[in-house]
Amino acid sequence: MFDYQFFLEVLIGGLLSGIMYSLVALGFVLIYKTSGVLNFAQGSMLLFAALTFVSLVERGVPFWGAFAATLGVMVLLGVAVERTILRPLVNQPPITLFMATLGLSYVIEGVAQLLWGTQVHGLDLGIEDSPFEVYGVLISQFDLFAAAVAGSLVAAFSLFFRYTRIGLAFRAVADDQYAALAVGLRLPRVWAIVWTAAGVVALVAGLLWGARLGVQFSLSLVVLKALPVLVLGGFDSIAGAIVGGLLIGAIEKLSEVYIGPYFGGGIEGWAAYVVALGFLLIRPAGLFGQKLVERA
Amino acid sequence: MATPVRNTLLVTPERLGVLLLLIVAYGVIPVIGTGYLFDAILTPFLALSLAAVGLNILTGYAGQVSLGSAAFLAVGAFAAFNFNLRVPGLPFVVSIVLAGLTAAAIGIVFGLPSLRLRGFYLAVSTLAAQFFVQWALTKFSWFSNDNPSGVIDAPPLTLAGFAFTGPIGRYLFSLTIVVVITFAVTRLIRSQTGRNFVAVRDHETAARVIGVPVLGTKLVAFGISSFIIGVAGVLWAFAYLRTVETGGFNIDRSFQILFIIIIGGLASLRGAFLGAAFIVVFPLILSRTGAALFGGVFDSGVLEMSQRIGIGALIILFLILEPRGLSALVDRVWDWVRPRRAAALGGATPRSFFIRKLQPKGRT
Numbered sequence: 286m287f288d289y290q291f292f293l294e295v296l297i298g299g300l301l302s303g304i305m306y307s308l309v310a311l312g313f314v315l316i317y318k319t320s321g322v323l324n325f326a327q328g329s330m331l332l333f334a335a336l337t338f339v340s341l342v343e344r345g346v347p348f349w350g351a352f353a354a355t356l357g358v359m360v361l362l363g364v365a366v367e368r369t370i371l372r373p374l375v376n377q378p379p380i381t382l383f384m385a386t387l388g389l390s391y392v393i394e395g396v397a398q399l400l401w402g403t404q405v406h407g408l409d410l411g412i413e414d415s416p417f418e419v420y421g422v423l424i425s426q427f428d429l430f431a432a433a434v435a436g437s438l439v440a441a442f443s444l445f446f447r448y449t450r451i452g453l454a455f456r457a458v459a460d461d462q463y464a465a466l467a468v469g470l471r472l473p474r475v476w477a478i479v480w481t482a483a484g485v486v487a488l489v490a491g492l493l494w495g496a497r498l499g500v501q502f503s504l505s506l507v508v509l510k511a512l513p514v515l516v517l518g519g520f521d522s523i524a525g526a527i528v529g530g531l532l533i534g535a536i537e538k539l540s541e542v543y544i545g546p547y548f549g550g551g552i553e554g555w556a557a558y559v560v561a562l563g564f565l566l567i568r569p570a571g572l573f574g575q576k577l578v579e580r581a
Numbered sequence: 582m583a584t585p586v587r588n589t590l591l592v593t594p595e596r597l598g599v600l601l602l603l604i605v606a607y608g609v610i611p612v613i614g615t616g617y618l619f620d621a622i623l624t625p626f627l628a629l630s631l632a633a634v635g636l637n638i639l640t641g642y643a644g645q646v647s648l649g650s651a652a653f654l655a656v657g658a659f660a661a662f663n664f665n666l667r668v669p670g671l672p673f674v675v676s677i678v679l680a681g682l683t684a685a686a687i688g689i690v691f692g693l694p695s696l697r698l699r700g701f702y703l704a705v706s707t708l709a710a711q712f713f714v715q716w717a718l719t720k721f722s723w724f725s726n727d728n729p730s731g732v733i734d735a736p737p738l739t740l741a742g743f744a745f746t747g748p749i750g751r752y753l754f755s756l757t758i759v760v761v762i763t764f765a766v767t768r769l770i771r772s773q774t775g776r777n778f779v780a781v782r783d784h785e786t787a788a789r790v791i792g793v794p795v796l797g798t799k800l801v802a803f804g805i806s807s808f809i810i811g812v813a814g815v816l817w818a819f820a821y822l823r824t825v826e827t828g829g830f831n832i833d834r835s836f837q838i839l840f841i842i843i844i845g846g847l848a849s850l851r852g853a854f855l856g857a858a859f860i861v862v863f864p865l866i867l868s869r870t871g872a873a874l875f876g877g878v879f880d881s882g883v884l885e886m887s888q889r890i891g892i893g894a895l896i897i898l899f900l901i902l903e904p905r906g907l908s909a910l911v912d913r914v915w916d917w918v919r920p921r922r923a924a925a926l927g928g929a930t931p932r933s934f935f936i937r938k939l940q941p942k943g944r945t
Contacts, residue, residue, distance in 0.1 A: 323701045373901045380646055380700060384843055385900045387836065391893025399886040509712075509832070512705045520701060554716055558709035565706070566697055 294423055295542050296535055301428035303534020305493060308435045309511035310518065310526035311442070312486040317520045318459045319479045320371065322382040326390035328508025330484055333397040334359055335491030335500045339406040352488075359484030362393075367477040375472075394505055406500040410492060431493045438489060439527060442482075446523075451478060459521070513561035533557045606756055611749050619748035620821075626861045627755040628816040633841040633853035634766055635809030640839070641848035642770060643802035644782025645695050645703060649710035650810055650838040652691075655830035656684040656714060657811025658818035659724050662825045666726060677758070677815050681808040687714070688807020695799045699785075711832055718827045725825070751820040758816060762809055766850060769805070778802055779848075810838075840892060844899055846906025855907040863895075864888050 309327065316324045337358055341351035370385050416423040446452040457465040458475050466472060491500075494507055514533045518525025540556045614623070636650050661680035664671060691710040695703050718724050745754040769775050777798040780788035789795050818825045837860060845856025868884050903910055 323704075370897055370901075377900075377904075380704075381900055381904065383646075383701065383704070384839070385897050387839070388893040388896030388900070391889045391896070393893075395886040395889035395893065399883065399890070403882060403886075509708065512708060516702060516705050548720070552716070555709060555712040558706070558712060562694055562706050562709055565694065565702060 292539075295538050297424060298428070299535035299538030300531050301425065301432055301534070302538065303514075303531040304428075304432040304435045304527075305490070305497070305530075306507075306511055306514045306534055307527045307530025308431070308438070308486065308490040308493065309507050310514040310530055311435075311439065311523065312483040312490065313511060313515055314521065314523055314526045315442070315479055315483045315486065317515075318523075319455050320382075320458070320476055321379050321462075322371075322386060323379070323515075323520065324483065325383060325386045325508065326393055327483065327487060327511070328505040329390040329393040329397070330359070330362070330487040331491040331494065331507065332500075332502065332505040333362070333393050333491075334484065334488035335408070335495035335504055336397045336401045336406070338488070338492060339408050339495065339500045340401040342408075343406065355488055356485065359488055360481045363480030363482075363484045364477045366480050367473055371476050371480075372473060390505070390508075394502070398502065403502065406495075408492065408495040408500050410496045427497070431497075434489060434493065435527075438486065439523060442523060451475075455479065510557070513557040516561040517564055533560070536560050603760065606760075607753075611753065614749070614752075616748040619752040622861055622865070623752050624748075624755050624821045625817070626857050627752070627759045628813050628821050629838065629841060629860065630854045630857040631759050631762060631816060632810050632813035632838050633845065633857050634763060634850060635806045635813060636838050637842045637848065637850065637853050638766065638770075638778070638809065639802050639806035641842055641846075641852075642775065642782065643778040643799065643806075645692075645799060645802060646700075646839075647707040647806075648704055648832070648835050648839065649691065649707040649714075651830040651832065651834035652710040652714035653684045653688055653807045653810040654814030654817055654834065655718055655827060656687050656807075657681060657814030658825050658830070659718055660684065660811065661815040661819065663724065663726075677812055680815050681811045684811025684814070685804040685808040688803045688810075689800050692800055692803025692807075695803065696796050708832075711835055715827055715830065755816045755820045758812065762812065763850060766809070770850075774798070774801060840896055842906075843896055844906055846908030849906065849908040851911070852906050852908035855911065859907065860892075863891065867891060 309331065312327045312330070313324060316322055316327075334355055338351050338355045341354055342348065346354065366389065370389060371382075374382055374385055416425050446455060454465070454470050454475050455478075457468070457470060458472065462472065465475075490507075491504065494504055498504060510533075511530075514526060514529040516529075517532060518527075518529025537553050537557050540560075541553050544556075545552045610618075610623070632650060632654060635653075636647060639645050639647055657680045660683035661676045664676040664679045665673065668676075687710070691707065694706040698706055745751055770778070777788070777793045780791070780793045781795055781798050781802075785795055788798075814830070817829075822829065841856035841860050842853060843856070844859055845854070846852030864884075867888055871884060871887065899906060
């Protein structure tokens with residue numbers, strides 16, 4: 286017999302973990318939208334932010350103080366990246382910039398662990414990871430909290446893009462860099478702000494993922510989980526990142542539970558990629574790729 | 582665009598240089614080298630060079646970025662192991678060729694997305710190969726002959742009845758395979774197929790207009806590239822590590838091979854070798870200088886992290902300062918040493934035929 290309650294539980298668990306993927310994917314989308322760079326270093330920025338925060342807290346800095354300090358570090362990082370990498374590589378093919386971010390991810394990972402060490406840190410955000418029951422379905426409290434944070438972050442960014450001057454500049458740059466330059470927008474500044482925003486997203490995602498998995502090197506590998514989300518949702522759509530994340534999360538968990546046993550389990554690692562690829566063969570632009578003109 | 586210059590001379594400086602290198606590699610190094618030199622430096626260098634040559638065909642010449650090279654190394658290694666194990670009496674050379682063909686077949690399957698996808702989407706989709714292959718090889722113990730540890734000793738290397746044992750033997754075995762394949766590739770990139778690769782890379786639509794079969798060319802590039810990387814995997818597992826295991830074929834290895842061709846120079850065979858040499862020697866130099874400068878503080882953890890930082894920074898530096906890599910750097914030094922060479926050929930050296938995608942615009 287098909288157990289609907291169990292199915293529902295797996296589905297909801299998948300959707301909620303999918304939100305966590307969306308959170309990582311969001312950082313990618315921000316940068317891709319405005320500079321056309323697929324920032325592979327997003328994962329290592331996440332690791333760096335989480336490690337910095339945890340290490341500060343462990344040294345007795347209060348929660349919000351550590352949060353502010355890490356935020357400052359991420360701002361500095363964003364500005365530094367714009368200065369040292371984006372500016373000299375302006376007008377290069379996107380794939381060159383991608384490889385540069387690959388190099389950057391190595392540098393950030395190395396620096397983060399050289400500074401703060403390689404041991405695993407526990408991170409307690411004060412939210413219990415205990416499940417509670419809704420109509421007989423178990424839902425994790427922590428997952429709900431993460432979903433709420435991700436949701437409000439997305440809402441904030443959407444409003445920001447729509448209603449502020451800087452948001453307008455972002456959209457202009459995303460539409461056409463040359464036109465944006467021609468009307469007097471300062472690209473370097475826009476990029477520095479975007480990388481800073483991506484750093485903030487990395488910090489939030491890093492704290493949530495860190496609380497779930499422990500702050501350690503493998504945290505930077507969540508980037509690999511976020512990539513199929515991006516492929517599915519389209520690299521340049523915030524809505525795509527959310528919907529893609531939910532889909533991938535649900536598919537991953539459902540396929541692991543219902544199809545996995547036929548393959549001996551452990552298919553989580555690549556099932557998402559296969560689904561994303563199969564989808565792309567039919568719709569190369571992704572769910573919300575540029576062809577649909579879907580802009581948040 | 583410069584027209585290709587066919588060098589009609591039988592003896593050119595380049596050919597002389599290659600000949601000299603071969604004489605040194607076969608005649609001098611085996612005499613003067615130590616076991617450490619062969620096992621820790623030269624054999625891994627040769628395997629990585631071959632993998633880089635393979636990836637260079639796909640990424641450098643045909644313009645399709647792949648992040649899954651290590652998967653094909655693994656396929657090659659495990660295929661050779663299984664052919665060797667399950668078909669008694671099969672000559673080892675045949676297992677190598679069959680391993681390459683297996684890798685090629687799987688490469689073509691994972692190259693199928695390239696028919697619809699470009700750029701980042703394709704790069705990401707090649708990661709699927711990486712994860713799928715690693716999962717399949719660890720999940721199904723048949724591949725590793727139900728060996729509980731997942732680590733298998735590799736059988737000895739034999740070529741035409743002659744067993745290559747000891748550090749020097751394994752080095753010579755790798756060297757021979759690398760030399761044969763590299764010469765085949767130099768022919769390939771000057772053939773119609775090789776020109777098609779470059780045409781597809783430089784402008785897909787234009788290539789289609791002049792009658793290049795774009796889709797077929799992409800798949801051929803994936804196939805040939807995977808074949809070579811598969812053979813490199815055999816060398817890596819059988820000649821260098823002498824064990825067959827999935828652990829070493831992770832995503833970091835894929836990036837390492839990509840880094841080799843960026844540092845060495847895209848679309849340059851010489852670059853693949855220069856880059857591989859650099860990647861193999863750099864950590865050794867770093868650990869020696871680190872130990873000399875900082876003594877005990879420079880432990881293995883610090884070393885590993887400094888390596889990551891160093892490699893990452895170098896990638897960025899090369900992309901900014903010399904996108905055509907070590908290969909172009911060597912060219913420049915050579916032109917500086919002998920300025921007449923460039924002038925005599927009117928600047929139209931055979932290599933300048935290939936327009937490099939990574940060449941900075943507005944810079945010379």
